[in-house]
Amino acid sequence: MRNIKITVQYNGANYCGWQEQPNSPGIQGNIEYAIKEITGEKVKINGSGRTDAGVHALGQVANFKIESQIPVNRIPDALNSKLPKDISIIDAEEVEDEFHARYSAKGKIYKYLVYNSRYRNPILKDISYQVKYDLDFEKMKKEAESLIGTYDFCGFMSSGSSVKDTVRTIKSVKIEKEDDLIVFEFEGNGFLYNMVRILSGTLIDIGRGRITESMEDIIKSQDRSKAGHTAPGHALFLKKVFY
Amino acid sequence: MRNIKITVQYNGANYCGWQEQPNSPGIQGNIEYAIKEITGEKVKINGSGRTDAGVHALGQVANFKIESQIPVNRIPDALNSKLPKDISIIDAEEVEDEFHARYSAKGKIYKYLVYNSRYRNPILKDISYQVKYDLDFEKMKKEAESLIGTYDFCGFMSSGSSVKDTVRTIKSVKIEKEDDLIVFEFEGNGFLYNMVRILSGTLIDIGRGRITESMEDIIKSQDRSKAGHTAPGHALFLKKVFY
Known part of the structure; x- marks a missing residue:
């Protein structure tokens, strides 16, 4: 499994926050949907932390594990093509297996x-x-x-x-x-x-x-x-x- | 007649520009409408210049002449109460009769x-x-x-x-x-x-x-x-x- 770290920007105005809520997928859910569309893999992504309803991000970080061999430098454009315009992946890198966006944050x-x-x-x-x-x-x-x-x-x-x-x-x-x-x-x-x-x-x-x-x-x-x-x-x- | 100089901010995204167009009142027209609502007077306002469709302003200036005795420091709040949220009057002052937002601009x-x-x-x-x-x-x-x-x-x-x-x-x-x-x-x-x-x-x-x-x-x-x-x-x- 490859461990992928992504950096994410979003305008939180239209979201219930990072995490999904009963009637809304949240920003996390939108990104998980885009990963599924691109790789066919259903993954859970780990955010560095939740942001509340309406809160924005210029550099939120998340990670997820995939089998797909998609080149890492193609991941931002590929995911962005499946994401709403108020969410943008601005960086992706392959990291060591132990990296966890939340637990590794300093x-x-x-x-x-x-x-x-x-x-x-x-x-x-x-x-x-x-x-x-x-x-x-x-x-x-x-x-x-x-x-x-x-x-x-x-x-x-x-x-x-x-x-x-x-x-x-x-x-x-x-x-x-x-x-x-x-x-x-x-x-x-x-x-x-x-x-x-x-x-x-x-x-x-x-x-x-x-x-x-x-x-x-x-x-x-x-x-x-x-x-x-x-x-x-x-x-x-x-x-x-x-x- | 009193000559009133106003300073205007606007988000131009939803407008055809400062000036009215066949199917749209423009920013100017919205402000003229607000002046009519507040003073009952139908006036033409002079902008310092036209801004094109989509262009924003942090400090556009305009002037207009009215009979109304509304205190000048109440004009911004009064007009703002009649304007859409993407237009905001941030200052008003009474100026000499000769002042013209366009011709006096340096x-x-x-x-x-x-x-x-x-x-x-x-x-x-x-x-x-x-x-x-x-x-x-x-x-x-x-x-x-x-x-x-x-x-x-x-x-x-x-x-x-x-x-x-x-x-x-x-x-x-x-x-x-x-x-x-x-x-x-x-x-x-x-x-x-x-x-x-x-x-x-x-x-x-x-x-x-x-x-x-x-x-x-x-x-x-x-x-x-x-x-x-x-x-x-x-x-x-x-x-x-x-x-």
């Missing part, structure tokens, strides 16, 4: 787009979170620095997760502003359920003065109710997975 | 997005021009410098224009690259019909080696057939109008 980068204006932006409206209140950019930047390090982030996790170990390491947080667009970028060894959306919501709530506690105190409290709101999924991008 | 900035990859990008596909060939970025950057200055750009104009004076000044050209996205930015005192799309197509043709003549020689030739192809409109953005 880290991830997520991006979050905030559109900070009273007025809607017709170009970015479907991929950014419009915040109408004034945001104190320097304050968000300063408080974001406290996120860097290894902490128990259980206060930044939505309920409904079965994860036991809630300690994660955030390696870097970048916050950039160009005109009305603010971009958060979080790099870490892993993220809890909804963690990036809660981190983003907390930074926004700090920026608009709705949360006055320091980020340091919020982390220490380990209390979900002290952190900010869960920012919506349609502005979140899985940018990169490290191995 | 310059414009246009942006053009090139997505340089063999594979489609599901996030950017509707607002960028996918070029599958390798592009020599440094060469494009170097040749673009020859565009800066005052020249007769008649070789960079589509036929069908009635303009007599084809001399224009390009003040700056920026070319930036981030991953697979290349962004051109042109600032000038004015642009001929399809000029930005032909400038972009010429830079792309130079970058892929399809055109080997220098930009300097192409400008001097004043020959449309020496310049490159007309890049498509869906990747073009009117960014700013100067007064």
